[in-house]
Amino acid sequence: MAEKGSPPPYYPELPKDQAADFAARRHRFQKRKDHRQTPYINHPVGVAYILTTEGRVTDPAVLAAAYLHDTVEDTKTTIEEIEAEFGKEVASIVAECTDDKTLHRDVRKALQIERAPRNSMQAKLVKLADKLYNLRDLERGTPVGWDKRRVKEYFKWSKEVIAGCKGTNDALEAALDDVINRNL
Numbered sequence: 001m002a003e004k005g006s007p008p009p010y011y012p013e014l015p016k017d018q019a020a021d022f023a024a025r026r027h028r029f030q031k032r033k034d035h036r037q038t039p040y041i042n043h044p045v046g047v048a049y050i051l052t053t054e055g056r057v058t059d060p061a062v063l064a065a066a067y068l069h070d071t072v073e074d075t076k077t078t079i080e081e082i083e084a085e086f087g088k089e090v091a092s093i094v095a096e097c098t099d100d101k102t103l104h105r106d107v108r109k110a111l112q113i114e115r116a117p118r119n120s121m122q123a124k125l126v127k128l129a130d131k132l133y134n135l136r137d138l139e140r141g142t143p144v145g146w147d148k149r150r151v152k153e154y155f156k157w158s159k160e161v162i163a164g165c166k167g168t169n170d171a172l173e174a175a176l177d178d179v180i181n182r183n184l
């Protein structure tokens with residue numbers, strides 16, 4: 001298993017490649033909520049790609065966390081496992097990006113708005129790219145079971161979370177303003 005064993009220290013791309021492999025394994029049976037049932041892993045891969053290409057982010061901990069950001073929230077993966085595999089820095093970014101699914105949806109959504117300003121710059125980067133990916137997804141198609149009102153609510157709520165992440169990355173924030181202005 002690629003999740004175990006010591007990585008060769010001379011290979012600088014390793015943290016994010018290892019994270020991509022780990023996330024692909026953990027999300028392997030999950031699908032997105034679109035009608036075509038896109039594999040879930042498309043989302044974390046896309047979030048990492050937004051960070052490198054649009055955000056010009058090179059911090060390996062942020063890129064590893066981008067791949068891993070939904071593993072704890074949406075699979076049986078624990079933060080302890082992430083820490084053992086990827087270290088404290090990556091684990092703490094993933095923890096900041098993880099909603100407690102035992103809480104009611106409304107409470108989780110309110111907590112994201114409330115906590116956003118106090119998140120680390122690294123977690124804010126992942127959150128901005130996560131919202132950008134999801135909003136572009138919503139612009140392309142409506143998830144199964146969602147009506148127009150729910151889509152609009154997601155845009156409005158995202159705008160509030162993003163407001164708490166301002167001053168983190170100009171390009172990502174400008175791209176988010178664009179997609180939000182087109183849809184609100």
Ligand SMILES: Nc1nc2c(ncn2[C@@H]2O[C@H](COP(=O)(O)OP(=O)(O)O)[C@@H](OP(=O)(O)OP(=O)(O)O)[C@H]2O)c(=O)[nH]1
Pocket residue numbers: 031032033034043070073099105130134135137138143154
């Ligand atoms: N737009 C869109 N989203 C989809 C799709 N499939 C799965 N999702 C996921 O659904 C979540 C948004 O749906 P909600 O109903 O608001 O969230 P919930 O599942 O946590 O209750 C996002 O989770 P998240 O990434 O954890 O972000 P967050 O919105 O919870 O912060 C997003 O990644 C899809 O086809 N389109």
Ligand SMILES: [Mn+2]
Pocket residue numbers: 043069070130
């Ligand atoms: Mn996500």
